[in-house]
Amino acid sequence: MAFYIVYIREAHASDIWQDPDNLKDRVSYTEPKSAEERSEMGQLCAAKLGIKFPAVVDGLDNATERAYTGWPERLYVIGQDGRIAYKSGPGPYGFRSKEVADTLHRVVPPLRNGLDLSGGLLPKPADRAIRNPVQPSQE
Amino acid sequence: MKTGLKLLAAGIALYLAITGAFFVVMSQSPEKIAKTMMRVPWTAFRVFPLRTVWMNARSGSVQRGEIAPDFSLESADHKSHFQLSSLRGQKPVVLVFGSYT
Numbered sequence: 008m009a010f011y012i013v014y015i016r017e018a019h020a021s022d023i024w025q026d027p028d029n030l031k032d033r034v035s036y037t038e039p040k041s042a043e044e045r046s047e048m049g050q051l052c053a054a055k056l057g058i059k060f061p062a063v064v065d066g067l068d069n070a071t072e073r074a075y076t077g078w079p080e081r082l083y084v085i086g087q088d089g090r091i092a093y094k095s096g097p098g099p100y101g102f103r104s105k106e107v108a109d110t111l112h113r114v115v116p117p118l119r120n121g122l123d124l125s126g127g128l129l130p131k132p133a134d135r136a137i138r139n140p141v142q143p144s145q146e
Numbered sequence: 147m148k149t150g151l152k153l154l155a156a157g158i159a160l161y162l163a164i165t166g167a168f169f170v171v172m173s174q175s176p177e178k179i180a181k182t183m184m185r186v187p188w189t190a191f192r193v194f195p196l197r198t199v200w201m202n203a204r205s206g207s208v209q210r211g212e213i214a215p216d217f218s219l220e221s222a223d224h225k226s227h228f229q230l231s232s233l234r235g236q237k238p239v240v241l242v243f244g245s246y247t
Contacts, residue, residue: 008237009233010239012242013219014222016177018247019180023180034247036246036247046223055246064220070217071217072176074208074215075206076206081243082242082243085233089214090212091213097201107240111240
């Protein structure tokens, strides 16, 4: 499976809607005004938050954010068939990563069957049997 | 007694009207939401059921089971492009929408 950050317009840019919690954390940035500024902010965001998977940047027209109602944050799982398998509620309240994990266990065949665990997603079956002698029942 | 009831009814009506107004605000574009909400004290989230309003007002139009809207965006480091539909038929994709602030 693939993971992507879609960097969108800021949730609490200091010049638009400052969040006091951000100020406490000394996070205070204005809304990027150009595509280049937005790309730089996307890079900064991924670096500061220690995000290991790739970040792509929404255009200044916010077209992708609008299509997905992604602001201020939101999670999606798109199935192999290109259909939406999971859509979270709007963040911050709806941002529930466990629901993504549950969806992945349902839609990714290796995770679902607990058989072919190639790709390093989970320990190999033998390892898992040692660590977790009780095998989860198959769906 | 009658006056008390009238006041109570007026209070409830005002509470519902303000809650409804928040729904209208939160149904708008992010920019308009932010520009209005910056003038609203954060305590409003404790006084009014704004979490519920937020979850409903920003539920969005695309639904589970629908084909995911396609997009093609550049990576933040300008090194590559990612088109969502390029992975169709290959593997599931997790999309994390968000920003730094």
